[in-house]
Amino acid sequence: MLEFKRAEGDFAFGMPAEDPHLTDRSAKAAKIIANPGNFKVCESCDSIVTARVALCPNCNGYRFNAEPEAVIEQARLLAARAQTSVTHEDLQ
Numbered sequence: 136m137l138e139f140k141r142a143e144g145d146f147a148f149g150m151p152a153e154d155p156h157l158t159d160r161s162a163k164a165a166k167i168i169a170n171p172g173n174f175k176v177c178e179s180c181d182s183i184v185t186a187r188v189a190l191c192p193n194c195n196g197y198r199f200n201a202e203p204e205a206v207i208e209q210a211r212l213l214a215a216r217a218q219t220s221v222t223h224e225d226l227q
């Protein structure tokens with residue numbers, strides 16, 4: 136019984152559906168905000184891509200906004216949006 140409970144606890148610790156995702160998102164956003172010069176914002180779908188790519192991996196768009204300020208703002212927006220959608224799911 137104790138062993139079973141413990142295993143269950145381990146599982147829940149590694150598997151919560153929301154937190155790791157969110158942490159991952161904000162970690163990514165933090166990384167982008169720390170190095171905005173390495174990224175750019177796709178003007179078609181608003182995703183943040185590495186500065187190296189010529190085409191957006193998401194929508195094949197080729198117009199980007201490489202201004203650090205725009206990149207930072209978009210990173211913040213995406214992180215906030217992730218939080219909003221989790222909250223939204225929670226309410227349903």
Ligand SMILES: [Zn+2]
Nearest residue numbers: 177180191194
């Ligand atoms: Zn795109």
